[in-house]
Amino acid sequence: MFPLYLAPMEDVTDPAFRRLCKRFGADRVYSEFVSCDALVRNVNRTVQKLTIHDDERPVAIQIYGREPESMAEAARIVEEAQPDFIDINFGCPVKKVAGKGAGAGLLNDVPKLLEISKAVVKAVKIPVTVKTRLGWDDDHKIITSLAEQLQDCGIAELAIHGRTRSQMYKGDADWTLIGEVKRNPQIHIPIIGNGDVTTPQRAKQCFEQYGVDAIMIGRATYGQPWIFSDIKHYLITGELPKQRPLKEQIAILKEHVLAAIQWLGDERKGIVHSRRHLAASPTFKGIPNFRDTRIRMLQTNELSELFGIMDDVAEKQFE
Numbered sequence: 001m002f003p004l005y006l007a008p009m010e011d012v013t014d015p016a017f018r019r020l021c022k023r024f025g026a027d028r029v030y031s032e033f034v035s036c037d038a039l040v041r042n043v044n045r046t047v048q049k050l051t052i053h054d055d056e057r058p059v060a061i062q063i064y065g066r067e068p069e070s071m072a073e074a075a076r077i078v079e080e081a082q083p084d085f086i087d088i089n090f091g092c093p094v095k096k097v098a099g100k101g102a103g104a105g106l107l108n109d110v111p112k113l114l115e116i117s118k119a120v121v122k123a124v125k126i127p128v129t130v131k132t133r134l135g136w137d138d139d140h141k142i143i144t145s146l147a148e149q150l151q152d153c154g155i156a157e158l159a160i161h162g163r164t165r166s167q168m169y170k171g172d173a174d175w176t177l178i179g180e181v182k183r184n185p186q187i188h189i190p191i192i193g194n195g196d197v198t199t200p201q202r203a204k205q206c207f208e209q210y211g212v213d214a215i216m217i218g219r220a221t222y223g224q225p226w227i228f229s230d231i232k233h234y235l236i237t238g239e240l241p242k243q244r245p246l247k248e249q250i251a252i253l254k255e256h257v258l259a260a261i262q263w264l265g266d267e268r269k270g271i272v273h274s275r276r277h278l279a280a281s282p283t284f285k286g287i288p289n290f291r292d293t294r295i296r297m298l299q300t301n302e303l304s305e306l307f308g309i310m311d312d313v314a315e316k317q318f319e
């Protein structure tokens with residue numbers, strides 16, 4: 001009921017974070033996007049991105065690229081890692097990807113996009129899903145027809161981020177077209193809505209108003225993997241969850257730091273990697289006179305100092 005998915009995010013949705021989100025109720029998790037060219041070339045760092053643990057399932061590995069043959073070959077390599085889904089990225093707006101004709105760049109070349117979709121579906125036995133945007137820009141919001149075409153290619157599910165490529169991450173996500181795709185009687189595959197879902201109330205509204213089959217949450221998970229259980233609680237009971245005790249929040253965030261260190265195999269790298277979460281976490285918002293300590297917390301490379309600060313917050317030892 002009310003499926004909530006962890007969105008694919010580069011440098012964020014590694015196995016350590018995915019497992020944590022899964023534990024707090026994410027119904028599906030996605031890897032960060034993986035370059036098909038690097039996979040085919042067997043680049044070590046890229047192959048590492050195929051690491052999957054059974055306790056995070058169902059998990060999707062997302063690939064991106066611009067040529068049907070290399071995408072099909074990459075999909076076969078990914079299938080050997082045994083994810084539950086292979087997801088194709090047709091949504092990444094950044095220059096180094098879209099500018100080279102991959103990711104959202106393919107929204108400018110629909111025939112190629114469909115060729116890639118067909119080639120990947122044909123190459124593997126597991127379900128192939130797609131994540132994309134509304135279109136290239138305001139004048140080319142093609143998602144309604146594209147959804148039908150992707151369904152015809154054998155795509156099993158479609159996730160739509162309610163922005164165009166031109167918008168990058170600016171402005172508000174527009175869910176009206178997502179709702180239109182979902183209501184199209186020609187569409188039979190599950191439609192997953194994505195963009196700016198940050199609260200239980202907004203999640204409820206998106207399910208009710210747009211009728212989507214699932215919601216995908218990205219940035220709002222930073223530093224609060226428990227957001228999935230909070231939203232679920234509200235969707236099921238209609239009541240906002242009680243705030244998790246500070247001690248419990250800190251324990252979860254510390255666990256994430258340790259998991260990141262273990263995943264990266266290096267204390268400093270794990271700490272640096274965790275900063276995005278600590279900086280964004282609601283746990284540290286509104287603590288009086290926390291500014292200087294917060295700066296130290298986000299600058300230290302020492303685990304003992306970091307955990308000391310976090311423990312002080314847990315004990316509310318701040319003036």
Ligand SMILES: Cc1cc2nc3c(=O)[nH]c(=O)nc-3n(C[C@H](O)[C@H](O)[C@H](O)COP(=O)(O)O)c2cc1C
Binds near residue numbers: 009011031033091194
């Ligand atoms: C740091 C970052 C990395 C991202 N990396 C990916 C990616 O690898 N693949 C992808 O499909 N989308 C990626 N996205 C887009 C998100 O999956 C999502 O579509 C977008 O953030 C909107 O959802 P949100 O408002 O819930 O964050 C990324 C977004 C961010 C902020």
